[in-house]
Amino acid sequence: MRLPDVSQDLFTTPLRTPLPKRLQAQLLHQHSLVVCEDADLTDAEKVYAECGQQCPLSWEECILPHRMKRCVKIGEGTFGEVFSTTNAAGETVALKVIPLEGSEKVNGEDQKTFGEILPEIIISKELSHLKEKQQNQTHGFIGLNDLHCVQGCYPPEFLKAWDAFDQRKGSENDRPGTDFFEKDQLFIILEFEFGGVDLENSNGTLASFVVAKSVLHQVTAALAVAEQELHFEHRDLHWGNVLVKATREKTGTFLLDGEAHSMETKGVLVRIIDYSLSRLEIDDLTISCDISNDEELFMGQGDYQFEIYRLMRQENGNKWSSYHPRTNVLWLHYLCSKLLSMKYKSSGGRGGKNAREELARFYDDVLQYSSATDALQNCPMFW
Ligand SMILES: Nc1ncnc2c1ncn2[C@@H]1O[C@H](COP(=O)(O)OP(=O)(O)OP(=O)(O)O)[C@@H](O)[C@H]1O
Ligand SMILES: [Mg+2]
Structure with missing residues (x-):
């Protein structure tokens, strides 16, 4: 049975939620202290709001099977794996997949928390929006198409693509297999425009x-x-x-x-x-990464x-x-x-x-x- 094509809706979710107003706070990420006036929202709720979700989706809801099959691993870093695939419009996109909130170390580092991923999400959105600004406009920052939080085992197609990359180029990362992550592992998926090499x-x-x-x-x-x-x-x-x-x-x-x-x-x-080390200001909100103690x-x-x-x-x-x-x-x-x-x-x-x-x-x-x-x-x- 074919799964219904829900991605059309998912990929057209408006990017800007009314959230930023509620984030009138000084955010310091990584070694993370998030002080927020709006203490009624948890970091998880803020991330879900940025994603336009109320709870995590399944991988299948987020990426349709035929798009899964087309994925190719194109890059990696300490916190993320990056895959290319196509979106609903048939364009090539890059999916940055970042494990979240788990107790297992990944690639030798603690997994990011909701509070630690929030700055990268907000900065990615703000820079992507510079394409549309009236006074200061640029296309020089990667476009953020969409954003999701998913829960579940790493999809086999992604693992296949991970193995192919490992054979082709050699990976420095841990293999994200079923023996590595729990079944209820959370991930953030940032869908970016494909920016080239x-x-x-x-x-x-x-x-x-x-x-x-x-x-x-x-x-x-x-x-x-x-x-x-x-x-x-x-x-x-x-x-x-x-x-x-x-x-x-x-x-x-x-x-x-x-x-x-x-x-x-x-x-x-x-x-x-x-933008994991980046710094910017939106009105009274300053987002920066405190690396002062990162020897x-x-x-x-x-x-x-x-x-x-x-x-x-x-x-x-x-x-x-x-x-x-x-x-x-x-x-x-x-x-x-x-x-x-x-x-x-x-x-x-x-x-x-x-x-x-x-x-x-x-x-x-x-x-x-x-x-x-x-x-x-x-x-x-x-x-
Ligand atoms: N939008 C994109 N289009 C094409 N390639 C991409 C894109 N985003 C990332 N990549 C590839 O994946 C690699 C890793 O991505 P990125 O730099 O975002 O993650 P990272 O270095 O793991 O970041 P972090 O510092 O958050 O761990 C890049 O060097 C690049 O080769
Ligand atoms: Mg990088």
Whole structure:
């Protein structure tokens, strides 16, 4: 018997619930203290409200069998597995699947609680909504299509896709099989637009330095727009968190303080992802991740990425709720170094040589700027 096609309704649930008004509070996540004026709502209720649900769904209600069958694992991190599949409109989407609230450690870490996942949910929605804003608008952050909380065993199709990825690339994560999770395990599923391939995995596939320059321009513009609208700092913008996909569109547009701008895509669209360390403000609500006591994060060696966490701490004096947009500039400096060291399909001729020189100059100069907005407006590479 075929299951009724309930996904149509599920995938068209309005994204913004009336919840944010009820979240007039200071949220500090990860090492998580959630102080909320509206003490009558539990963290679980807030997450369900964001999902437009009252209780968890079954996997089958959330992802129809024929879509399950099409899933391919495309990425992983400490907290999540990411699968691609198609949605009701036939578009490719990315499902980030995060186990929640269980007592078992996953990939060596405690599972996130409802309170700890809430900031990532709210930040993903806010940045996705920057596409529609009147004053500060950008498409540079990954679109969030939908969001669900499910309960039950990891679906066999996902496990098959997990095993295929493990054989293809090798996984660092625990296999999420029936022997690992209980039958009543909870998961959050964030359905994102498919953003392409992350920069770390696109080494050698970008056409030339001309494309690299556009990537940096698009990232800087997206950060600048989010700074202006939300006092946003990404705080973890390593090259696994910048996606690129091919486009036929020649130009990309954005609005900064009501003024329209365009930039050349050079055939690629950039999408920024992964907000687990990010910081922003919505009216009186500040969302930030207090990593002040996360010793390990500040001890990394061997790549400039790990230096950036220490430089951010110097910048903000280990106060992670306050706004220091220069952290975005630190990540731009890091990204520029990656783009300069990446392999490209071709030299790109004279244009490629010029773009390489401009990137090298950007690398030398960008640290003088106070924010991505400052860099966007004053760096000659973007004129
Ligand atoms: N929307 C998307 N489109 C295409 N690929 C994606 C998308 N989202 C994630 N990925 C892939 O999955 C990988 C892991 O995703 P992500 O960075 O969101 O999770 P993570 O690193 O586990 O995050 P966390 O820090 O919360 O544990 C990415 O590096 C990327 O390769
Ligand atoms: Mg990541």
